[in-house]
Amino acid sequence: MDMSTTGIRPARASFLSSPAVSTALPWLGLAIIGSTLPLWAGGYWGVIATRACIYWVLVAGLNLLVGFAGQLAIGWVALLTLGAYITAVLTAGQAVPALDPYLALAISAVAGAVFGVVVGLPALRLRTFYFAITTLGFATIVRQIALAWSTVTGGGVGVAGPVFPEPFDSQWGFYYLCLIFAAICTWMTINIAGSRFGRALTAIRDAEVAAEASGIAKPRLLMAVFVFSGATAAVAGGLFASLQSYITPDAFTTELSVLFFIGVLIGGRGSIIGPLLGTILLTVLPEFAAPLVAWSTFLYAVLLLAIVLTMPGGIAELIDFKNRRPLQTNRAIVPRPELLKRLLAEDQEPGTLTLEQVELHFGGVRAIDGLDLTIVPGQVHGLIGPNGSGKTTTLNVISGYYIPQNGRAVLRGAVLTQLAHHRRAHMRIARTFQTPRIVGEASVLENVMIGGTIDGTGTFFESLLALPRHWKDEKKLRETATLALSAVGLEQLAHVRADRLQHSELRFVEIARALMLRPAFLLLDEPAAGLSADEIRRLGTLVVAMAKNGAGVLLVEHHADLIFDICDLVTVLNLGKKLAAGTPAEIRSHREVVSAYLGG
Amino acid sequence: MLFSIVVSGVAIGCVYALIGIAYNVMFSASRVFSFTAGTLGMAGGILGALFILKLGLPVWAGFLLALAGGAVLGVVTEILAVRPVLKSLDQHLYVLSTLALALIVQQFAAIEWGTDAQPFPRLLNLERSSFDQTFWLPMLACAITIVGLEMLYRRTLLGHAFLAIAEDNYAARALGLPERNLRMASFALAGVIGALSGFAGGQMLLANFDIATQLTFYGFVPVALGGMGNNRGAVIAGLVLGLFQQAANFLVGGVFSSVAVFVAFILVLLARPEGLAGVALGRRV
Numbered sequence: 088m089d090m091s092t093t094g095i096r097p098a099r100a101s102f103l104s105s106p107a108v109s110t111a112l113p114w115l116g117l118a119i120i121g122s123t124l125p126l127w128a129g130g131y132w133g134v135i136a137t138r139a140c141i142y143w144v145l146v147a148g149l150n151l152l153v154g155f156a157g158q159l160a161i162g163w164v165a166l167l168t169l170g171a172y173i174t175a176v177l178t179a180g181q182a183v184p185a186l187d188p189y190l191a192l193a194i195s196a197v198a199g200a201v202f203g204v205v206v207g208l209p210a211l212r213l214r215t216f217y218f219a220i221t222t223l224g225f226a227t228i229v230r231q232i233a234l235a236w237s238t239v240t241g242g243g244v245g246v247a248g249p250v251f252p253e254p255f256d257s258q259w260g261f262y263y264l265c266l267i268f269a270a271i272c273t274w275m276t277i278n279i280a281g282s283r284f285g286r287a288l289t290a291i292r293d294a295e296v297a298a299e300a301s302g303i304a305k306p307r308l309l310m311a312v313f314v315f316s317g318a319t320a321a322v323a324g325g326l327f328a329s330l331q332s333y334i335t336p337d338a339f340t341t342e343l344s345v346l347f348f349i350g351v352l353i354g355g356r357g358s359i360i361g362p363l364l365g366t367i368l369l370t371v372l373p374e375f376a377a378p379l380v381a382w383s384t385f386l387y388a389v390l391l392l393a394i395v396l397t398m399p400g401g402i403a404e405l406i407d408f409k410n411r412r413p414l415q416t417n418r419a420i421v422p423r424p425e426l427l428k429r430l431l432a433e434d435q436e437p438g439t440l441t442l443e444q445v446e447l448h449f450g451g452v453r454a455i456d457g458l459d460l461t462i463v464p465g466q467v468h469g470l471i472g473p474n475g476s477g478k479t480t481t482l483n484v485i486s487g488y489y490i491p492q493n494g495r496a497v498l499r500g501a502v503l504t505q506l507a508h509h510r511r512a513h514m515r516i517a518r519t520f521q522t523p524r525i526v527g528e529a530s531v532l533e534n535v536m537i538g539g540t541i542d543g544t545g546t547f548f549e550s551l552l553a554l555p556r557h558w559k560d561e562k563k564l565r566e567t568a569t570l571a572l573s574a575v576g577l578e579q580l581a582h583v584r585a586d587r588l589q590h591s592e593l594r595f596v597e598i599a600r601a602l603m604l605r606p607a608f609l610l611l612d613e614p615a616a617g618l619s620a621d622e623i624r625r626l627g628t629l630v631v632a633m634a635k636n637g638a639g640v641l642l643v644e645h646h647a648d649l650i651f652d653i654c655d656l657v658t659v660l661n662l663g664k665k666l667a668a669g670t671p672a673e674i675r676s677h678r679e680v681v682s683a684y685l686g687g
Numbered sequence: 688m689l690f691s692i693v694v695s696g697v698a699i700g701c702v703y704a705l706i707g708i709a710y711n712v713m714f715s716a717s718r719v720f721s722f723t724a725g726t727l728g729m730a731g732g733i734l735g736a737l738f739i740l741k742l743g744l745p746v747w748a749g750f751l752l753a754l755a756g757g758a759v760l761g762v763v764t765e766i767l768a769v770r771p772v773l774k775s776l777d778q779h780l781y782v783l784s785t786l787a788l789a790l791i792v793q794q795f796a797a798i799e800w801g802t803d804a805q806p807f808p809r810l811l812n813l814e815r816s817s818f819d820q821t822f823w824l825p826m827l828a829c830a831i832t833i834v835g836l837e838m839l840y841r842r843t844l845l846g847h848a849f850l851a852i853a854e855d856n857y858a859a860r861a862l863g864l865p866e867r868n869l870r871m872a873s874f875a876l877a878g879v880i881g882a883l884s885g886f887a888g889g890q891m892l893l894a895n896f897d898i899a900t901q902l903t904f905y906g907f908v909p910v911a912l913g914g915m916g917n918n919r920g921a922v923i924a925g926l927v928l929g930l931f932q933q934a935a936n937f938l939v940g941g942v943f944s945s946v947a948v949f950v951a952f953i954l955v956l957l958a959r960p961e962g963l964a965g966v967a968l969g970r971r972v
Contacts, residue, residue: 159782209953212960215779216720217911219786221956224904224949235942341900345790352783381798388790395783396771 109408113360121266125259133262134330139370140265141326143363146350147272148319150362151312153351155285157292158210158309159219162226164344166317169202170195170324171248171334172233172240178249182239188249192325196318203317204310211306226344233336245335248328265326272319275551277359279315282550282557283536283543283564284308289357289526290537297524300486301600302512302541311547342384349391355401357528364402400528410584420595422576422625424632430571430602431636438499439463440516440608440639445484445494447477447663454480455491456663462608462639467630469650469671470643472660473684478643479521481660482610485641486518487511498608512541517601518610523593527586531577534585534596535568538603542567564603571599575629591618598629608639615646627653651675659684690817692933698822698891700929701829702728705884706906707913707921708832709877713764715853715916716873717773719781722789723764725903727757727881728888729793729896732807733800735886736894739808746810753886754879761878764788765871789903796896804897807889821890828887832880833922849873853916905932908952914962 124136145167152158176182177191186194206225210218233240240246250256255264279285290298291305298305328334350369354362373383394401442460446453455477462468470478483489485496487508496503498514506514517538526534543564545556572578575595580588585596594614601609611630615623623646631653634640644650650657651671659666659680666684667677674680710724734756738749768784811820839846851859852869860866885892885902892898908928913920928948935944956962 157779159779161786209957212957214960216782217956217960219782220904220907220911221953223900224952227900227904228946228949231942231945235940342794345786382794385791385794385798388787388794392768392784392787392791395780395787399778399780 113364113406117363118270121270124262130258133258135371135374137258137262137265137330139367140262140269141323141330142347142350142370143269143366144265144272144326145320145323146347146362146366147269147276147359148316149347150351150354150359151276151279151285151288152207152316153348154354154356154358154362155280155288155292156309156312157289157356158207159215159348160206160210160222160316161219161348162206162222162224162341162344163316163320163347164339164341165206165222165226165229166199166202166320167324167327167343168226168229168233168336168339170199170321171328171331171339172246172324173198173321174325175246175248175328175334176239179247181241181246188251188325188329191249192322195321195325199321199324200314200318203313203315203320206317207309207313210309210313223341223344226339226341230336230339233339241335243335243337245333248330248332248334249325250332251329261329265330268322268326273359273363274553275315278550278553278557279547280357280359281561282545283540283560284311284547284550286526286529286533286537287540288312289529290540292356293526293528294524296488297520297597297600298537299508300512300518301538301604302509303537304507304509308547315551345384346387349387352391353394353401355403355405356399357526358401358403360406361401361403368402407584409582410587414580414583414587418579420576420592420622420625422595422629423574424629426570426574427602427629427632427636430567430574431605431633431638437464438607440485440496440498440503440641442481442484442496443494445481445491445496447480447484447489447491453663454489455484457494458660458663458665460658460665462641463656464607464637464639465634466655467634467640467642467653469654469657470641470660471645471647471650471657471684472666475662476660477663478660479612480663482518482612482641482643485511485516485610512604515604515607516610517604517606517608519594519597519601519612519614521612521616523590523597525585525593525596527584529585530582531585531588531596532565532568532572532581535571535599535603536564538571538600539564539567541604567603568599571602572596574602575599576625591622594618595626602633606638608641609633610641610643612643613645614642615644615649623649688937692937693930694818694822695891696930696933697926698825698888698929699933700926701825702884702888702892702902702925703905703909703928704829704922704925705825705832705880705887706902707909707925708836708918709881709884710907710910711916711918711921712873712877712880713761713769714910715849716870717765717769718776718856719769719773719785720907720910720915721764721769721781721785722903723760723768723785723792724877724881724906725899725901726789726792726796727760727878728885728892728902728906729796729899730756730760731882731885731887732889732892732894732898733796733885733896734882735889736805736807737800740806746808749808750810750886754882757878757880757882757885758875759878760792761874761876761881762871764878765874769874770867770870789899793896793899796899800894800896802896804893804895807892807894809890825884825888825891828883829922832883833918836918845872905948908948910962911952911956912962917962920962 149163152160173195174191177186178188206222209221234242251264254260287303287308331338346369350366351362354365373380440462442458445455445458447455472478484491543560545560550557572581575598577595615626627649630640654671657671657674658668661683667674667680706724706728709727710720713721731753734753735749738744738752739746768788772780772784813820840850848864848869851864852866909921909925913924932944932948935947
C-alpha cells in the first residue's frame, strides 16, 4: 500500500523511541529506585517512601474509580479509616482476642470491599456532584463514629497499630512489605487498564451512551471496581495503622482524602504511571519545604486548580511523547470492503427488525406518530426527512433510549422495547451517533476494541490477575479490531490518540466500533455529515458491502444523493409520520416528498 | 425541651436553607454546583468575628464588610473556578475546580485564623432569653432573603434577566443579555447570601474554619431534596433537615444524629435522584 495516501510517517527505528521501550523505562527506573532504596537512603527517607507505597496502594485502586471510571469519589479516606481501625482493633487484643496481623489485614480487605460497594451504590443513581458530596459525607461519618465508639476504637485516645512479624518488623522490613503490596496493586491495575474492563470504564466515563450501545452494563462493572478499590483502600489502612504505630481519628482528615484524590488528577485520567508519580510527588513535596508543611493542603489545592485549568491531562499527558509526533496532514480514508466478509458473521440468524405502530410523544409533541418500519437483513434502508421529523428519535427507540407510549419494536420474536439499553448489543444491534461518541484519551484501536466488549469470556477477576482467558480475550479483540480498522481504512492511525483525529475519521472509527459486534443490524445516524464528497462515496461503498455481507442497515441521512445511490428501500418521515416509503426511484418521483423535502 | 428542639432546629435549618439558596443562585446562573457554598458561610462567620471582635468595628460596619467579603469570594469563584470550565460542562471539571478553590479558601482561613473555633460577637445588646437572638437572627436572615429574592425576581429588570439566564442560557444570550456580567452578579449575590448565613448564624456556629465542610454538605442536602434551582424547596427541605437533626441530636446523641441525617439523605436521594420536588433529566442522545 502506498504510504503517502494511507497513513502517518513511519517511526524512526531508534531503540529508545520504540513504544514498548519508552513505556517500560519509567517503570524500570521506579523499580530500581524502589528496591535499592535502603542501600543509599537514610532512615527518614525510608519512612517517607513507606508512606508513599501505602498511599499508592489506596490510590492505585482509587485511580480505577476516579481516573478510569470518572466517579468523583473525594471521600475515599473513609475506607482507609475503616481498614486502619479494623486491622488495629483486631490485632490490639483489647476489644476482641488478638488476631494474626495478616488475618486481620485480610478481614479488613473484605470489609473494605463490602463498604466500597455501600459507598459506591449511590453512584449508579446520582449525578457527579451528588455522588462526590455523598462520599464526603461518608468520610465525615466514619470519622465521627471512630471518635464516638470509644469502647472499641479508643475514641480520641486511639488504638495501637499492628506490628507485622519477622522479617517485616524492622523499618526497612516493613518498607519492603509495603513495596510488595504497592507492586502487586500496580500490576493488577495495569492488567485491568489493559483489559476490556479498563476500556469499558473509560467508555462509561467519556461516552456513556456509546458504552451502553456496545453492551457494557455499567452497574456490574462499577460494582466490581468499587469492590476492588474498597479492598485496596482498606489494606492501605491496615498498613497505615502499622506505620503510624498509633492511630486516632485525627489522622484521617478530609485533607488526606483530598491528597489521594488530587494524586490521581495530577497524574492524569486513564493512566497508571501518571497517578503513581503524582502520589510520590505529593508525598515527597512537603519534605523539601519543611516550613511549608502547614501550607501543604493549600498548595495541593492550588496545584489541583492549576492542573484543571491549564493541563487537564496531567502528568500522563506531559510524558506522552508518542502522541506529540505530528500526524500527516493530507491523509485519506481508504476503506477495504472486501475485509467485511471476515467481520460480519455468516451464521447470522434470519429475522427482521420490525417497528409496529410506534408512538412516542414528549408532552404534547408527537415525535413519532404511529410508525411502521421493517429492516431486512442484507438491505440498506434509508430514513430521510426534514429536521425534527423523528429520524434520530426512531433510532433512539430502537436503541432503547426512549420507551414508546404505544407500539413496539420486535426482533426474532423478542420485544426490544422491554429490554435494558445494553441488552441490544447482545441482540447484535450496533449503532453510530450523530456526534461521534469517542474516548478521546484512548487510542483509536482501543476505541474500536470497546465495541467488542461483550465478546470477552474472562471475568474481571481473571483480568485482575492476568489469567489465561484474559490474554486470549485481548488477543482476539485486538485482531478483530485491527481487521475492523483496516476494513474502514484507518489501520494506519490505530495507535494514535483518538482526539487527534479529524471529525470525518471519527465517523469511520465509530463504524469500526459498531462492526466489532458482528452486527445483524446496524443503525447509522448521519454518517456522512461533515465528510468530503470523496469520503461520502467511499462510505457508500462500505455501507453497501455491509449489507451484501448480511447486515440490515438503517441509514439516517440528509445527503439525498447518497440515500438514492445505495438504499434498497427509503422511508420518508415528516412530523413523526411516514410520508412515503418505497424504492429510491419511487421516492424520487413522489410528488409530496419532492415538494415537502427534496425541493424542486 | 420540645421548644428548644424546635427553635434550634429551625435556626440551624435556616442556615442550611440559606447555603442551599446560595448553591441555587450559582447553579441557576451557570449550571454549576460549587463546592465553595460552605466556605461562603464560613467566611461570613470568620469575617464577622474579625471585623467586630478583633478590629473593634461597629456591628453594622462588620456586617457590611462581611457581606462584601462574601460577594468578593463569589466573584472570585466565578472568575477562577467556573468561567474557565464552562465550555466543557460535560467533563465535570467544575467539581474539581470549585473543590480546589474551596480548599484554598478554607486552608487559608485555617492557617491565618487558626483551627480552633473562636467566639462570635453578640450582635444586639439584648437580654438572653430562651428565644435568643442566637436563634432568631438566622430565621430573620432567611426570611429577609426569601422575600428579597422574590421581589428581585418578580419586580426588577435585573431579576427578570437572572430568570431568563436560568431558564434558557442560549436564548437569553441571543436576546442580547450580558450573560457574563449577569453570571458574575449572580455569584456575588450568592456570596452575599452565603456570608449572611454565616454571619447571622455566627453565634450558633462560631467563627470556625471547620464549619465550611459541614455547611457544604448540609447546605447541599436541601438543594438535592428540594430540587435543584428550587428555592422554596430548599427552604422547606432545610427546615426539615434542621429539625430532624436537632431532634436526633437530643434523642440519640450527636454521632447518631449525623448518621441518621446521612442515611436519610442517601435513602431519599436513591429513591428520588431528582429530589422530592424536582423533575427528571431530559435527552441524552
